[in-house]
Amino acid sequence: MSRPIDLNSRRAMVGIPIALAMLSMIGPFSIDTPFPAFAQMRAEFGASTQQMQLVVTTYLLAFAAMSLFHGPISDAVGRRPVIVVSVSLYVLACIGAAFSPNLAVLLVFRVLQGLFAGGATIVSRTIIRDLYEGDQAQRLMSRVAMIFGLAPAIAPVVGGLVLQVGPWPVVFWLMAGLGVALIVTTVLVIPESHPRERRTPLAVGQVVSGLGAVARNPAFARVAPAASFAFGAQFLYIGGASIFVVDVLGLGELDFWVFFAPMIGGMVIGSWISGRAAGRISGRRLVSLGFTVALAGGVVGVPLAVGAPEGVLPWAMVGPTLVALGNGMLYPTLNLMMLDLFPERRGAAVSGGSFLTLVLNATVASLVTPVVGESALGFAVTAVSMVVLGLLFWSWHLAIETRDTAVPRRPEELEPTDLM
Known part of the structure; x- marks a missing residue:
């Protein structure tokens, strides 16, 4: 039996967020690491640019589909078993991808990667809220977001570097090694945060009813789309990085950095601001400030894309960086808001929110990016449109909350906690 962990110790306050951030990184790391290898794979498989985009889309769709189940399963059996089993299967999928003889086989293993990667990325988000509350939860969630935000920046750089020592399958061997490291980290560092007495039955009916309760919640129906569209504006660039960097900016496989x-620097700084703001300003105000910054980035990005010649740096990066800064400020708090709506079903809550975000991202990567990706202007206009949609959902949520707060309730409508 393992020794209990002092959750307020410096070791736990530093080690647990780092370990959880590493687990959450597996999702974006698996998207971005292969980007520098696209040229090699395209040449070897005789594929077009649009066909290579399926390497991103199939992964995202599979990730989205399975994301509905990782959280509810972890509500039933615990967080650690889901992480360990799913990452183990992810490692096997990475090995299969490395041996793929053609694009069709590679896409099959990308589907398997997507199905199992969510066990780490999604379930890890629930653990901090299981263990901590209030301002402490916000600070630690922001730390996780800071480290998590590094993944899209590091992944393509690492992918480009490993291509200097071997052909494209080396990228997938690297992912397999990362998966093994994450399994060891989970076993050694992460405590089980969902005790048996709080677990729900592992039955199809319970899983479906839990997801149904999440979907029917009016506040969730406002907060989740706000988060999804805000992050979607940033993911437009992440999911289309191979097009934006190579075709629009005219750079090479070592230039993704x-x-x-x-x-990603913008997102890390925004997440740092979110952590520093905990206990100083309200979550609602912080999210509103984040949307303001993201909207400013989206608006500024359009004239810069019009005024600057294609591929001219640094102007092409001003808008995306400000959008990411705003996302870093708002996204950790919105995630906590979603989790707090369902204290007994946090796994189902994070699965529902993740599913919506991932479906939106997959749709953008497969249908939108190939259309708008011919120019920096196309990216910029689409990004600001998505920020505006997220802001509309957030404004709707604020209006409903303000109305409900302003309307006094009759004594018989008050909860016991309201009378204390």
């Missing part, structure tokens, strides 16, 4: 470093 030019794009990712400033944008």
Whole structure:
């Protein structure tokens, strides 16, 4: 039996967020690491640019489909078993991808990667809220977001570097090694945060009813789309990085850092601001400030894309960087808001929110990016449109909350906690 962990110790406050951030990184890392290898794979498989985009889309769709189940399963059996089993299967999928003889086989293993990667990325988000509350939860969630935000910046750079020592399958061997490291980290560092007495039955009916309760919640129906559209504006660039960096900016396989470093730097700084703001300003105000920054980035990005010649840096990165800065400020708090709506079903809540975000991202990557990706202007206009949609949902949520707060309730409508 393992020794209990002092959750307020410095070791736990530092080690647990780092371990959880590493687990959450597996999702974006699996998207972005292959980007520098697209040229090699395209040449070897005789595929077009649009066909190579399926390497992103199939992964995202599978991730989205399975994301509905990772959280509810973890509500039933615990967080750690779901993480360990799913990451183990993810490692096997990475190995299969490395041996793929053609694009069709590669896409099959990308589907398997997507199905199992969510066990780490999704379930890890519930653990901090299981263990911590209030301002402490917001600070730690922001730390996770800061480290998580590095993944899209690091992944393509690492992918480009490993291509210097071997052909494209080396990228998938790297992912397999990362998966093994995450399994070891989970076993050694992450405590089980969902005790048996709080678990729900593992039955199809319970899983479906839990997801149904999440979907029917009016506040969730406002907060989740707000988060999804805000992040979608940033993911437009992440999911279309191979097009934006190579075709629009005219850069090479070792130059992805030019794009990712400033944008992800913006998200990391925004997440740091979110953590520093905990206990100082309300979550509602912080989210509103984040949307303001993201909207400013989207609006500024359009004239810069019009006024600057295609491929001119750094102007092409100003808009995406500000959008990412705003996302870093708002996204951790919106995630906590969704989790707090369902204290007994946090796994189902994070699965519902993740599913919506992932479906939107997959749709953008497969249908929108190939159309708008011919120019920096196309990216910029689409990004600001998505920020505006997210802001509309957030404004709707604020209006409903303000109305409900302003309307006094009759004594018989008050909860016991309201009378204390």
